[in-house]
Amino acid sequence: MGVSERKMGFPQNMFQETLFHETVFHVHTFRCKHAENVPDEAYVKRALEMHAGDIWFTDHAPFPGNPFGLRMAYEELPEYLDTLTALREKYAGQIRVHIGLEIEYFEQFADYYRELHENPAIELLLLGQHMASVATNQYSFSLSKEELDAKEAEYLVKALVQGMNTGYFQVCAHPDRSFRRKKEWTSDLEALSRELIHAAEANHVVLEHNLSSMRNPHHYWEEFWAMVPERVPTIVGCDAHKVSELAGQTAYKQELARGI
Numbered sequence: 001m002g003v004s005e006r007k008m009g010f011p012q013n014m015f016q017e018t019l020f021h022e023t024v025f026h027v028h029t030f031r032c033k034h035a036e037n038v039p040d041e042a043y044v045k046r047a048l049e050m051h052a053g054d055i056w057f058t059d060h061a062p063f064p065g066n067p068f069g070l071r072m073a074y075e076e077l078p079e080y081l082d083t084l085t086a087l088r089e090k091y092a093g094q095i096r097v098h099i100g101l102e103i104e105y106f107e108q109f110a111d112y113y114r115e116l117h118e119n120p121a122i123e124l125l126l127l128g129q130h131m132a133s134v135a136t137n138q139y140s141f142s143l144s145k146e147e148l149d150a151k152e153a154e155y156l157v158k159a160l161v162q163g164m165n166t167g168y169f170q171v172c173a174h175p176d177r178s179f180r181r182k183k184e185w186t187s188d189l190e191a192l193s194r195e196l197i198h199a200a201e202a203n204h205v206v207l208e209h210n211l212s213s214m215r216n217p218h219h220y221w222e223e224f225w226a227m228v229p230e231r232v233p234t235i236v237g238c239d240a241h242k243v244s245e246l247a248g249q250t251a252y253k254q255e256l257a258r259g260i
Protein backbone atom coordinates (compact mmCIF):
# COMPACT_ATOMS: atom_id res chain seq x y z
CA MET A 1 0.00 0.00 0.00
CA GLY A 2 2.99 2.28 0.61
CA VAL A 3 3.61 3.48 -2.94
CA SER A 4 0.08 4.54 -3.78
CA GLU A 5 -0.31 6.10 -0.34
CA ARG A 6 2.68 8.31 -1.05
CA LYS A 7 1.28 9.05 -4.48
CA MET A 8 -1.91 10.32 -2.92
CA GLY A 9 0.02 12.40 -0.44
CA PHE A 10 -1.05 10.42 2.62
CA PRO A 11 1.03 11.40 5.65
CA GLN A 12 3.59 8.78 6.55
CA ASN A 13 3.11 9.23 10.24
CA MET A 14 0.25 7.12 11.61
CA PHE A 15 -0.71 9.69 14.23
CA GLN A 16 -1.02 12.38 11.58
CA GLU A 17 -2.99 10.00 9.47
CA THR A 18 -5.60 9.63 12.20
CA LEU A 19 -5.77 13.41 12.44
CA PHE A 20 -6.28 13.99 8.74
CA HIS A 21 -8.13 10.90 7.61
CA GLU A 22 -11.45 9.97 9.06
CA THR A 23 -12.43 6.43 9.81
CA VAL A 24 -15.90 5.58 8.57
CA PHE A 25 -17.11 2.92 10.95
CA HIS A 26 -20.38 0.93 11.10
CA VAL A 27 -21.85 0.78 7.60
CA HIS A 28 -24.85 -1.32 6.56
CA THR A 29 -25.78 -2.57 3.11
CA PHE A 30 -28.96 -3.21 1.10
CA ARG A 31 -28.91 -6.85 2.23
CA CYS A 32 -30.39 -5.99 5.64
CA LYS A 33 -33.66 -4.91 3.94
CA HIS A 34 -33.84 -1.55 5.73
CA ALA A 35 -30.94 0.25 4.06
CA GLU A 36 -30.70 2.16 0.79
CA ASN A 37 -30.75 -0.11 -2.24
CA VAL A 38 -27.35 0.75 -3.73
CA PRO A 39 -24.27 -1.37 -4.50
CA ASP A 40 -21.68 -1.56 -1.71
CA GLU A 41 -19.25 0.29 -3.95
CA ALA A 42 -21.36 3.48 -3.62
CA TYR A 43 -20.31 3.64 0.06
CA VAL A 44 -16.66 3.15 -0.80
CA LYS A 45 -16.78 5.91 -3.42
CA ARG A 46 -18.43 8.32 -0.98
CA ALA A 47 -15.86 7.47 1.72
CA LEU A 48 -13.12 8.24 -0.81
CA GLU A 49 -14.73 11.62 -1.51
CA MET A 50 -14.59 12.24 2.24
CA HIS A 51 -10.86 11.39 2.18
CA ALA A 52 -11.48 8.62 4.68
CA GLY A 53 -8.58 6.27 5.30
CA ASP A 54 -10.74 3.34 6.37
CA ILE A 55 -14.30 2.14 5.87
CA TRP A 56 -15.75 -0.59 8.02
CA PHE A 57 -18.77 -2.53 6.72
CA THR A 58 -20.74 -4.10 9.56
CA ASP A 59 -24.04 -5.22 8.14
CA HIS A 60 -26.59 -6.99 10.35
CA ALA A 61 -25.42 -10.59 10.53
CA PRO A 62 -27.71 -13.47 9.67
CA PHE A 63 -28.37 -16.46 11.92
CA PRO A 64 -28.58 -20.07 10.70
CA GLY A 65 -32.18 -20.88 9.77
CA ASN A 66 -33.06 -17.17 9.43
CA PRO A 67 -35.09 -16.88 12.65
CA PHE A 68 -35.07 -13.03 12.64
CA GLY A 69 -36.03 -10.36 10.09
CA LEU A 70 -34.35 -7.11 9.01
CA ARG A 71 -30.99 -8.63 8.19
CA MET A 72 -29.32 -10.53 5.36
CA ALA A 73 -30.37 -14.14 4.84
CA TYR A 74 -27.91 -16.75 6.07
CA GLU A 75 -27.47 -17.89 2.46
CA GLU A 76 -26.31 -14.37 1.48
CA LEU A 77 -23.34 -14.30 3.84
CA PRO A 78 -20.77 -15.79 1.39
CA GLU A 79 -21.76 -13.27 -1.31
CA TYR A 80 -21.45 -10.37 1.20
CA LEU A 81 -17.95 -11.49 2.13
CA ASP A 82 -16.90 -12.09 -1.50
CA THR A 83 -18.24 -8.74 -2.74
CA LEU A 84 -16.47 -6.78 -0.01
CA THR A 85 -13.26 -8.75 -0.45
CA ALA A 86 -13.31 -7.83 -4.16
CA LEU A 87 -13.87 -4.16 -3.25
CA ARG A 88 -11.01 -4.29 -0.77
CA GLU A 89 -8.73 -5.49 -3.56
CA LYS A 90 -10.07 -3.02 -6.13
CA TYR A 91 -9.49 -0.03 -3.82
CA ALA A 92 -6.24 -1.20 -2.20
CA GLY A 93 -3.89 1.76 -1.90
CA GLN A 94 -6.75 4.27 -1.93
CA ILE A 95 -8.81 3.27 1.09
CA ARG A 96 -8.80 0.31 3.45
CA VAL A 97 -12.06 -1.61 3.10
CA HIS A 98 -12.77 -3.66 6.23
CA ILE A 99 -15.26 -6.48 6.58
CA GLY A 100 -17.28 -6.99 9.73
CA LEU A 101 -20.73 -7.93 10.96
CA GLU A 102 -23.01 -6.38 13.56
CA ILE A 103 -24.71 -9.04 15.64
CA GLU A 104 -26.72 -9.55 18.84
CA TYR A 105 -25.55 -12.01 21.47
CA PHE A 106 -27.86 -14.91 22.30
CA GLU A 107 -26.46 -17.65 24.49
CA GLN A 108 -28.09 -20.42 22.44
CA PHE A 109 -25.97 -19.47 19.40
CA ALA A 110 -22.64 -19.72 21.25
CA ASP A 111 -21.09 -22.05 18.63
CA TYR A 112 -22.12 -19.78 15.78
CA TYR A 113 -20.15 -16.81 17.16
CA ARG A 114 -17.06 -18.98 17.35
CA GLU A 115 -17.59 -19.97 13.73
CA LEU A 116 -17.89 -16.31 12.64
CA HIS A 117 -14.91 -15.38 14.78
CA GLU A 118 -12.81 -18.09 13.14
CA ASN A 119 -13.87 -17.17 9.59
CA PRO A 120 -10.75 -15.58 8.04
CA ALA A 121 -12.82 -13.30 5.79
CA ILE A 122 -14.43 -11.56 8.80
CA GLU A 123 -12.21 -8.99 10.52
CA LEU A 124 -14.55 -7.76 13.20
CA LEU A 125 -17.66 -8.73 15.13
CA LEU A 126 -19.55 -5.68 16.33
CA LEU A 127 -21.80 -6.53 19.26
CA GLY A 128 -25.09 -4.66 18.73
CA GLN A 129 -27.88 -5.71 21.04
CA HIS A 130 -31.21 -4.65 19.50
CA MET A 131 -33.15 -7.34 21.37
CA ALA A 132 -32.36 -10.03 23.89
CA SER A 133 -33.26 -13.57 24.72
CA VAL A 134 -35.43 -13.50 27.86
CA ALA A 135 -36.29 -17.21 28.29
CA THR A 136 -36.01 -20.42 26.27
CA ASN A 137 -37.37 -19.62 22.80
CA GLN A 138 -38.57 -16.19 23.95
CA TYR A 139 -37.14 -12.87 22.84
CA SER A 140 -37.66 -9.38 24.20
CA PHE A 141 -39.66 -8.31 21.13
CA SER A 142 -42.51 -10.56 22.30
CA LEU A 143 -42.89 -8.63 25.59
CA SER A 144 -45.48 -5.92 26.24
CA LYS A 145 -44.54 -2.23 26.20
CA GLU A 146 -44.91 -2.11 29.99
CA GLU A 147 -42.59 -5.08 30.47
CA LEU A 148 -40.05 -3.59 28.07
CA ASP A 149 -40.19 -0.17 29.75
CA ALA A 150 -39.41 -1.86 33.05
CA LYS A 151 -36.93 -4.53 31.99
CA GLU A 152 -35.42 -3.92 28.53
CA ALA A 153 -32.36 -2.03 29.78
CA GLU A 154 -31.48 -4.86 32.12
CA TYR A 155 -32.02 -7.56 29.46
CA LEU A 156 -29.89 -5.73 26.89
CA VAL A 157 -27.04 -5.00 29.28
CA LYS A 158 -27.03 -8.57 30.56
CA ALA A 159 -26.73 -9.86 26.99
CA LEU A 160 -23.98 -7.34 26.16
CA VAL A 161 -21.97 -8.37 29.21
CA GLN A 162 -22.38 -12.07 28.37
CA GLY A 163 -21.36 -11.38 24.80
CA MET A 164 -18.28 -9.36 25.75
CA ASN A 165 -17.22 -12.09 28.16
CA THR A 166 -16.98 -14.60 25.28
CA GLY A 167 -14.06 -12.66 23.82
CA TYR A 168 -15.49 -12.86 20.28
CA PHE A 169 -16.41 -9.18 19.94
CA GLN A 170 -13.94 -6.33 19.44
CA VAL A 171 -16.41 -3.43 19.54
CA CYS A 172 -19.72 -2.84 21.33
CA ALA A 173 -22.19 -0.77 19.26
CA HIS A 174 -24.28 1.93 20.94
CA PRO A 175 -23.96 0.56 24.52
CA ASP A 176 -26.01 3.44 25.95
CA ARG A 177 -28.89 2.79 23.55
CA SER A 178 -29.76 -0.01 25.98
CA PHE A 179 -31.44 2.74 28.04
CA ARG A 180 -33.58 4.12 25.19
CA ARG A 181 -36.86 3.50 27.05
CA LYS A 182 -35.77 5.45 30.12
CA LYS A 183 -36.57 9.11 30.46
CA GLU A 184 -34.15 10.01 33.22
CA TRP A 185 -30.85 8.83 34.65
CA THR A 186 -31.18 6.72 37.80
CA SER A 187 -28.92 4.80 40.19
CA ASP A 188 -30.12 1.59 38.46
CA LEU A 189 -28.80 2.85 35.12
CA GLU A 190 -25.57 3.81 36.82
CA ALA A 191 -25.19 0.27 38.19
CA LEU A 192 -25.90 -1.28 34.77
CA SER A 193 -23.41 1.11 33.17
CA ARG A 194 -20.74 0.17 35.68
CA GLU A 195 -21.25 -3.51 34.83
CA LEU A 196 -21.09 -2.82 31.12
CA ILE A 197 -17.98 -0.63 31.27
CA HIS A 198 -16.25 -3.16 33.51
CA ALA A 199 -16.94 -5.99 31.02
CA ALA A 200 -15.67 -3.84 28.14
CA GLU A 201 -12.47 -3.01 29.96
CA ALA A 202 -11.87 -6.58 31.13
CA ASN A 203 -12.32 -7.96 27.59
CA HIS A 204 -10.62 -5.11 25.69
CA VAL A 205 -13.84 -4.21 23.90
CA VAL A 206 -14.01 -0.76 22.30
CA LEU A 207 -17.19 1.24 23.06
CA GLU A 208 -18.96 2.99 20.20
CA HIS A 209 -20.27 6.57 20.26
CA ASN A 210 -23.12 6.05 17.80
CA LEU A 211 -24.02 9.06 15.64
CA SER A 212 -27.49 7.74 14.93
CA SER A 213 -28.14 7.42 18.70
CA MET A 214 -27.06 11.04 19.16
CA ARG A 215 -29.90 12.12 16.91
CA ASN A 216 -32.59 10.17 18.77
CA PRO A 217 -34.02 11.20 22.14
CA HIS A 218 -32.86 9.00 25.04
CA HIS A 219 -30.64 6.86 22.80
CA TYR A 220 -27.40 8.66 23.76
CA TRP A 221 -26.61 9.25 27.44
CA GLU A 222 -23.91 11.72 28.44
CA GLU A 223 -24.15 10.33 31.98
CA PHE A 224 -23.00 6.97 30.64
CA TRP A 225 -20.04 8.42 28.73
CA ALA A 226 -18.99 10.46 31.76
CA MET A 227 -18.49 7.16 33.59
CA VAL A 228 -16.19 5.67 30.90
CA PRO A 229 -12.56 6.09 32.03
CA GLU A 230 -10.08 7.42 29.50
CA ARG A 231 -8.20 4.14 29.43
CA VAL A 232 -11.23 2.42 27.84
CA PRO A 233 -10.98 3.01 24.09
CA THR A 234 -13.93 4.38 22.15
CA ILE A 235 -14.75 4.81 18.47
CA VAL A 236 -17.28 6.90 16.54
CA GLY A 237 -19.71 4.87 14.42
CA CYS A 238 -22.09 6.42 11.89
CA ASP A 239 -24.45 3.41 11.68
CA ALA A 240 -25.12 4.39 8.07
CA HIS A 241 -28.08 2.83 6.28
CA LYS A 242 -27.71 5.33 3.40
CA VAL A 243 -24.71 6.67 1.49
CA SER A 244 -25.56 10.19 2.71
CA GLU A 245 -25.19 9.00 6.32
CA LEU A 246 -21.50 8.15 6.06
CA ALA A 247 -19.60 10.16 8.67
CA GLY A 248 -16.73 10.06 11.12
CA GLN A 249 -15.03 11.96 13.89
CA THR A 250 -15.84 15.40 12.45
CA ALA A 251 -19.59 14.75 12.54
CA TYR A 252 -19.27 13.51 16.12
CA LYS A 253 -17.54 16.73 17.18
CA GLN A 254 -20.28 18.72 15.44
CA GLU A 255 -22.99 16.76 17.29
CA LEU A 256 -21.24 17.35 20.60
CA ALA A 257 -20.91 21.06 19.87
CA ARG A 258 -24.61 21.23 19.02
CA GLY A 259 -25.42 19.61 22.37
CA ILE A 260 -27.40 16.42 22.90
Ligand SMILES: [Zn+2]
Nearest residue numbers: 028032034241
Ligand atom coordinates in the same frame (compact mmCIF):
# COMPACT_ATOMS: atom_id res chain seq x y z
ZN1 LIG B 1 -30.07 -1.41 10.81
Ligand SMILES: [Zn+2]
Nearest residue numbers: 026102128239
Ligand atom coordinates in the same frame (compact mmCIF):
# COMPACT_ATOMS: atom_id res chain seq x y z
ZN1 LIG C 1 -25.91 -0.80 12.99
